[in-house]
Amino acid sequence: MKSLIRSAVVCPDATKKYPAIVYGKGIYLYDESGKGYLDASSGSAAVSNLGYGIPEIAEIIREQSLKVSVLPTHVFSSRVVDDYFDALVDFAPPGFSKVWTVTSGTEAVESAIKLALQYHRVKGDEKRYKIVSRHTSYHGNSVFMLDIGGMPIRKKIYDQWMNHFPHISAANTYRKPDHLDEEAYVDMLADEFEQTLLEGDPxxxxxxxxxxxxxxxxxxxxxxxxYLERMYHICRKYGLLFISDEVLAGFGRVGTRFGVEKFNVIPDIIAAGKGISGGYFPLSAVLASREVMEPFVQQNLPFLGGHTYACNPLGAAIGRFVLTYIAEQNLVQKAEIQGRYLKEKLQYLYKHDIVGDVRGEGLLLGIELVQDKVTKKPFPPEMNIAKRIGELAMEEGVVLYPGKGTNDGFTGDHILISPPLIINQEECDQIANVLDLCIEKVVGVPA
Ligand SMILES: Cc1ncc(COP(=O)(O)O)c(C=O)c1O
Known part of the structure; x- marks a missing residue:
């Protein structure tokens, strides 16, 4: 009973027995029976960018916790935190001047949004409070972040607690209207954004x-x-700040330090998490441009919004090591190179009738599964097609990250593939081969 209660809290299926993991090494996790699993998910998901079991990090945790692990930050600073924040500013896009850490992606995104609101207030603009986000998006699991996010199934239960700020269309080339080419599609999305602002008083x-x-x-x-450039310019035109949620895409995952950099945009604020610590500590961060911080600096006003573990030295020591490791191991470049290799391998999966789209950047790759390739009709959600492929892959020793609601928040299945950035070509081959086998199996077996 005890373990049943625990399972119900932390696992998606309380009736199921999950393999108990004892340790991880490199990109593999090992269960109690000794079976190894190639973690092509990197935790849930895209966290373990450096792989598992790095001895230097264990040493840093020991050393720093012997020195000091948490501080009364209202009266002290510490060298380890200051050094880390300097290094994070250096890691950030040009023009960024301020960073601070919190402990989850949700906190980072929410803090980024609070910063945007406070920025306008500090400038004397009391009228600006609405946030525009997109359908079929995820920005965290607090009620406010579910509100901002665009996942109807997750937010439905809290509907009465929500602000209902406007959501605009997701930008998904695979599902663009057939009669539009890519350029016209981006025009359409940009027009929708601008129209939304005009209708709601910019x-x-x-x-x-x-x-x-x-x-x-x-x-x-x-x-x-x-697309992102167009959205950025519309933000500029109407006085909105542009926040890039890099909780999953940041820290090298997509082959650039931050995802937006791949699309030639420098946002006003970045929210980061996951890969920032490689999973060795619950760490996340807000990064802000000099322009955003300027009114705070001029008026000597702080950002209002502390958390107990914000800016703590233990997280800073680990985060500092992660930055060095990313640089020394060339992980940003590796994500790009191995990502290209793996994506190329995954093209082979198009031979399956149900593989509609193979996509992604760097080592953030995905496969969308469809009932009909021509019409792109999704599978009925109750078929759990992606989940079943994920389960079959587990039997073959590969962890994937299946998801649902890809198409419109309700229907649509995908598999996210986001292995650690230290992956080699042989391991990429293993992921592609297992996917091939499991898709083949699921097609042959009725639900
Ligand atoms: C894009 C994005 N933003 C925010 C979050 C929330 O992060 P956390 O689960 O660490 O609170 C996630 C988590 O998956 C995410 O993918």
């Missing part, structure tokens, strides 16, 4: 938020060419 909007490559919500859907 002077009441504080910020626009988007993931540069939509990760878990849609299965690695990259922004169409030119």
């Amino acid at each position: 002077g009441t909007f504080a910020a626009f938020i988007a993931e540069p490559v939509v990760g878990a919500a849609m299965g690695a859907v990259p922004a169409p060419p030119g």
Whole structure:
């Protein structure tokens, strides 16, 4: 009973027995029976960018916790935190001047949005409070972040608690209207954004938020060419801040330091998490441009919004090591190179009738599964097609990250593939081969 209660809390299926993991090494996790699993999900998901079992990190945790692990930050600073924040500013896009850490992606995105609101207030603009986000997006699991996010199934139960800020269309080239080419599609999305602002009084909007490559919500859907630039310019035109949610895409995952950099956009604020610590500590961060911080600096006003573990030295020591490791191991470049290799391998899966789209950037890749390739008709959700492929892959020793709701928040199946950035070509081959086998099996077996 005890373990049943625990399972119901942390696992999606309380009736199921999950393999108990004892340890991880490199990109593999090992269960109690000794079976190894190639973690092509990197935790849930895209967290373990450096792989598992790095001895230096164990040493850093020991050393730093012997020195100091948490501080009364209202009266002290510490060298380890200051050094880390300097290094994070250096890692950020040009023009960024301020960072601070919190502990989850949800906190980081929510803090980024709070910063946008406070920025307008500090400038004396009390009218701006609305946030524009997109359908089929995920920005965190607090009620406010579910509100901002665009996943109807997750937010439905809290509907009475929500602000219902406007959501605009997701940008997904695979599902664009057939009669539009890519350029016209981007025009259409940009017009929708502008129209939404005009209809809601542009002077009441504080910020626009988007993931540069939509990760878990849609299965690695990259922004169409030119899309983010257009959205950025509309933000500029109407006085909104542009927030890039890089919780999943940041820290090298998509082959650039931050995802937006791949699309030639420098946002006003970045929210980061997951890969920032490689999973060795619950760490996330807000990164802000000099322009955003300017009014705070001029008026000597702080950002209002502390958390107990914000800016703590233990997280900073681990985060600092992760930055060094990313640089020394060339993980950003590796994500690009191995990502290209793996994506090429995955093209082979198009031979299956149900593989509609293979997509993604760097090592944030996805496969969308469809009933009909021509019409792109999704599978009925109750068939759990992606989940079943994920289960078959587990039997073969590969962890994938299947998802549902890809098409419209309700229907549509995808598989996210986001292995650690240290993956080699042989391991990429293993992922592609297992996917091939499991898709073949699922097609042959009725639901
Ligand atoms: C894009 C994005 N934003 C925010 C979050 C929330 O992060 P966390 O689960 O660490 O709160 C996630 C988590 O999956 C995410 O993918």
